[in-house]
Amino acid sequence: MLSPGDASLHRLRGQMREWGADFRDRALELDRDPRTIRRCLDLPAVRFLAAMGVPRRYRRPELIDGHAFDGATAVERVVVMEELARADVGMLVSAPGPLLAGVLVQVTGDERQREWFYERVLDRPLWTCFALTEPDHGSDAASLRTSLTRRPDGGAVLRGAKRYVGNAVRAQVAAVFGRTGASMLGIGAALVETSTPGFHAEVIDTIGLRGACLSAVRLDDVEVPAGMVLGQHLSPSRRGVWAFTRTFNLLRPGVAAIALGIARGAYEYLLASRRLWTRGEQHHLDRLRRDLDGTRALVLSAAEAVDAEPGEGHLASAAKLRAVRLAEHATDLACALLGPGARLDHPLLDKMVRDARGMEFVEGTSNMQRLTIFHSVLSGRLDRSLSIRRSRAAAPSRR
Amino acid sequence: MTAGPDCYRAARTGGLAPALESLTAALLPGALPYGPAGHAVTTATVAASATHAWFDGVRHDREPEGERTPAVAAVPGGPVLILRRAAPTAVGRPSAVPHHAWLSGLAWLRLGLSEALRLSCMDYLGGRRVGATATLLHQQLVKGTVAEAVAVHLEAHAVLRALDGEASGAAERVHRLITGADRELVRLLGASGYVTGGVGQVADASELLADAYCRQEPPC
Numbered sequence: 001m002l003s004p005g006d007a008s009l010h011r012l013r014g015q016m017r018e019w020g021a022d023f024r025d026r027a028l029e030l031d032r033d034p035r036t037i038r039r040c041l042d043l044p045a046v047r048f049l050a051a052m053g054v055p056r057r058y059r060r061p062e063l064i065d066g067h068a069f070d071g072a073t074a075v076e077r078v079v080v081m082e083e084l085a086r087a088d089v090g091m092l093v094s095a096p097g098p099l100l101a102g103v104l105v106q107v108t109g110d111e112r113q114r115e116w117f118y119e120r121v122l123d124r125p126l127w128t129c130f131a132l133t134e135p136d137h138g139s140d141a142a143s144l145r146t147s148l149t150r151r152p153d154g155g156a157v158l159r160g161a162k163r164y165v166g167n168a169v170r171a172q173v174a175a176v177f178g179r180t181g182a183s184m185l186g187i188g189a190a191l192v193e194t195s196t197p198g199f200h201a202e203v204i205d206t207i208g209l210r211g212a213c214l215s216a217v218r219l220d221d222v223e224v225p226a227g228m229v230l231g232q233h234l235s236p237s238r239r240g241v242w243a244f245t246r247t248f249n250l251l252r253p254g255v256a257a258i259a260l261g262i263a264r265g266a267y268e269y270l271l272a273s274r275r276l277w278t279r280g281e282q283h284h285l286d287r288l289r290r291d292l293d294g295t296r297a298l299v300l301s302a303a304e305a306v307d308a309e310p311g312e313g314h315l316a317s318a319a320k321l322r323a324v325r326l327a328e329h330a331t332d333l334a335c336a337l338l339g340p341g342a343r344l345d346h347p348l349l350d351k352m353v354r355d356a357r358g359m360e361f362v363e364g365t366s367n368m369q370r371l372t373i374f375h376s377v378l379s380g381r382l383d384r385s386l387s388i389r390r391s392r393a394a395a396p397s398r399r
Numbered sequence: 400m401t402a403g404p405d406c407y408r409a410a411r412t413g414g415l416a417p418a419l420e421s422l423t424a425a426l427l428p429g430a431l432p433y434g435p436a437g438h439a440v441t442t443a444t445v446a447a448s449a450t451h452a453w454f455d456g457v458r459h460d461r462e463p464e465g466e467r468t469p470a471v472a473a474v475p476g477g478p479v480l481i482l483r484r485a486a487p488t489a490v491g492r493p494s495a496v497p498h499h500a501w502l503s504g505l506a507w508l509r510l511g512l513s514e515a516l517r518l519s520c521m522d523y524l525g526g527r528r529v530g531a532t533a534t535l536l537h538q539q540l541v542k543g544t545v546a547e548a549v550a551v552h553l554e555a556h557a558v559l560r561a562l563d564g565e566a567s568g569a570a571e572r573v574h575r576l577i578t579g580a581d582r583e584l585v586r587l588l589g590a591s592g593y594v595t596g597g598v599g600q601v602a603d604a605s606e607l608l609a610d611a612y613c614r615q616e617p618p619c
Contacts, residue, residue, distance in 0.1 A: 290572040294558045301557035318550035370546035377521070377549055386514075386556070 011065040013079050019045035020087030024348075027088035030211050031351055034203075037094040037211065041125050045084055049095040050125050052080065053102035058118040072106070074250055074303035078257035082296070085261025086268070089355045090211030092258065093166060097121070100130035100166075101175040103250050104189060107310070108231040108243045117191065120173060129171035129194075131162040131217055139364065141177075141187055141241055146219060148178025148188050154226035156180075156190055158198075158219040164361075168194070168201040168215035175230070176219065177244070187240035188231060190224040198222040208354030209362075249313035252363055253303040256319035259359040260299055263323070263330035264292050266352045270334040273346070281337055288330055295319070295326050305385070312385055314376035317369040324366060327356035402426050403507035403559060410511030414476015415604055416442045418508045426496050426504055427453050431461060431482070435498075438611035439482040440604065446480060455614075456498040457491040472604045473596055479604055481611075498614070499567035503559065505608055506573040510555050512605045513577050513584070517548055519598045520587045544583050551580040567614070574609040581605060 022043045030036040040046050048062060052071030061070040071077055084092040098105070098121045105117045120126050137143035146160025158178055168174065171194050180188045192199065198220040203213050231239035267288055277285060302319035305312055331353040335342040343350035360366060376382045402425035410418035423432060423445050431449035433439045439446075452459045462484060470481040524536040535541055555573045562569055581602040585592040592599035 286568070287572070290568050293569060294554055294572055294576075297557040297561045298554040301553075301560070314549075315553055318553040321547075321550045322554055367543065369550075370543045373546035373549050374542040377517075377545060382549060 008065075008067045008069075009075070009079055011067060012069055012076065013083055015064045016045065016080050016083035017086075019043070019048070020084050023084060023087035023091035027090055027351060028347055030088070030090045030094060034090075034094060034211050034213050037091065037096075040091070041096070046091075046095045046125075048080070049084075049092070049097040049099070051097065051121060052077070053098045053106070054118045054121055055106070058115070059122055074253050074307045075300065077254045078299050078303045081254045082257040082261040082264065082299070085258040086265040087261075088211075088265075088351075089209065089258055089262055090351070092211075092261075093209060094211035094213065096125035096127045098126070098128055099254075100251055101128040101173065101191075104130065104175050104230065104244075104247045105191070107247045107250070108189065108234065108239065110233040112227060113191065113230065117173070126173060127167050127171040129165050129168040129174045129215075131165045131168065131174050131176040133162060133164045135161055135163045135216075141244060142184060144177060144179050144187055146176070146178040148176075148180050148190060148224070148229070150180060150229070154229075156224040156229050158190065158192065158222040158224060160219050162217040162219070164204065164214045165201070165217050166212040166214055168217050169203050169213050171201075174199070174217075176217075176222075185236050185240050187244070188229060189244070190229045192222055192224055192228065196222050207357065208351065209358035212358075245313065246310040248363065249306045249310050249316050252313065252316035252320050253299055253306060255359070255363040256295075256299045256302065256316065256323040258362075259320070259323035259327040259356070260292070260295055262327040262352055262356050262359065263295070266327075266330040266334040266349065266356075267292060269346070269349055269352070270337060273338060277337075284333060284337065288333060291326055292330070295322050298322055312376075312381065314373050314382055314385070317364075317372040317376075320363065321366050321369040321373070324356075324359045327359055331356045403504050406504060407507040407511035410508045411515045412511075414515075415474055415479055415508075415512060415601055416477030418476075418511060419479065420444060422504045422508055426501060427494075430458070430494075432501060432612075433482075433484060434612040435614050436611075437484045437486055439480075439484075440608050440611050441480055441482065442477065443480055446482065452484070452487070453494055453496070453501075454487055454491060456494055456496070456501075457487075458494045459487040459489065459491040462487070472600060472607075474601045474604055475596070475598070476601075481607065499570060502567050502570040502574070502612060503562055505612055506555070506570045506577070507559055509574065509577045509605050509608060510552060510559065512601055513548070513555075513581050514552055516581060516584050516598050516602055517545065517552070520584050521545065523588060523591065541587060544587055548580040548584050551576045571613045574613050578606050578609055 022045060026036060026040060055072045056070045061068040069076055071080060105114055133139045134145060149157045158176055174192050174194050175189055176192055177189045180186045199222050200218040201215045203215055206214050231243055299319045302315040305315045334349055338346060343353060402422060406418045406422035409421040419442055429450045430453040431439060431446055432453045435455045452461050465484045467483045468480050469483055472479045521536060524541060525534050527535040529535055555576055558569055558573055585599050585602050588599060
């Protein structure tokens with residue numbers, strides 16, 4: 001497993017940076033028309049994202065400067081996502097690929113489900129979606145109302161509604177969460193083809209992150225074939241919240257990396273837009289650069305932590321909390337330093353401002369992250385993990 | 400190098416004075432460390448045993464006649480002296496310990512103090528009742544403030560563990576973050592955080608460390 005200090009990760013970062021130029025070129029076009037992504041499927045970064053997360057036992061990963069990256073670890077994903085979001089977050093989130101659903105399949109899928117899913121991903125560009133959030137009660141698993149009713153033949157039926165589901169209107173395969181029973185153990189997820197009768201999705205128009213095509217989903221008795229309910233090979237206590245918590249912990253550093261990428265994009269846009277700065281302005285720029293470096297250290301540390309132990313999510317929550325705030329700060333600072341009318345005169349910067357705001361709610365609002373952190377403090381998990389990390393820090397450094 | 404993590408541990412469990420002595424013994428044995436403008440925050444033990452002065456990365460002779468002690472902070476863990484001296488008149492020798500190494504060590508130390516402050520806040524607020532059953536600690540706004548401070552602490556850990564070479568800017572930023580977290584945590588203590596000799600004063604002394612030794616970033 002790669003660690004943040006490995007030289008090969010620098011190569012990955014460099015390659016993503018180079019490929020990201022294609023994203024920047026198409027950012028505004030995609031913002032106007034999210035269908036643009038269908039004309040971009042041959043871009044190297046889109047091709048990479050289309051298979052990112054498929055483990056190497058199912059394919060031969062793309063070689064980057066002689067190294068094989070499959071994007072199956074959080075550390076690799078945060079590098080990819082920061083660099084591509086730096087170029088354009090819209091292109092990143094509109095690309096086909098297994099990302100969120102892929103991590104869920106990785107954590108809760110049995111061997112047959114993984115094979116089915118990864119074959120679909122590798123066969124042709126496959127959009128997937130991850131349908132958890134519901135109208136009125138957000139992504140609170142305890143309040144989930146969509147029903148996932150098991151049938152005697154091993155299949156199930158989905159009934160309910162989802163909201164703010166990225167890419168649902170273009171996805172061919174959806175991972176949908178539903179309730180199988182009244183208790184906290186009665187939460188499950190299933191893989192369904194979106195062409196199944198009863199699956200309806202429509203776009204919700206949003207201020208930013210328009211490439212994501214956030215959608216409202218209606219599930220009118222959607223048939224789930226036998227064998228497509230996830231986690232049936234796991235013990236009941238490991239199918240529901242336990243498995244989903246690990247999935248979200250594994251994903252959250254990537255969301256933080258996207259926010260960090262937006263912040264870095266704004267910083268670099270600012271540097272490219274003006275050459276001369278007053279001393280006071282330079283001070284703000286220096287401070288922002290150090291904030292970017294510091295938050296990157298936190299994001300990498302969070303990714304490393306969930307790769308080592310997916311059950312420990314407080315670092316990931318801290319990373320998301322800090323990175324989202326930094327994205328808003330960096331974009332606001334860029335506007336302030338470019339003067340009145342900056343958003344009107346700089347459409348790319350305007351897009352970054354709008355996209356940054358959207359990161360607040362993706363994968364849990366800042367208040368939810370604060371509560372996660374607080375609970376880890378109260379339970380003693382935080383202090384236990386700090387003492388482990390202190391022992392590692394005292395050991396000879398790998399960096 | 401374990402000087403930073405060691406003094407972090409000493410600060411978290413023993414307080415400011417033992418941590419300062421641990422850091423000085425590890426990085427600058429025999430020295431009285433001064434910041435860029437000639438301020439030192441140290442202990443009487445360090446001051447009494449120092450054979451030379453370390454002036455922002457340069458080794459100088461001590462000039463006892465020019466040293467003043469304008470303040471003493473009586474904080475848990477032992478008293479801390481605030482010393483002042485004029486800029487050295489003679490040319491010194493570059494020290495093997497540069498400015499940024501000391502600054503990083505101090506950042507570890509302040510991180511340990513800040514985490515101890517967080518624990519004190521939780522103890523205090525966990526014992527304060529609101530209504531019949533709830534405690535102040537379980538109020539949403541309090542939870543949020545604690546979580547914000549913890550997020551800063553985690554970022555500080557990540558940055559300090561990754562620091563290498565000439566990184567005084569990054570270390571100074573960690574000092575700024577810690578000062579901000581401390582101020583938010585002290586606010587949770589209300590008036591009890593304003594009492595001399597308590598944890599609020601430890602946070603204040605911790606800020607004085609940043610004030611004395613940081614060059615670029617303002618203390619908060």
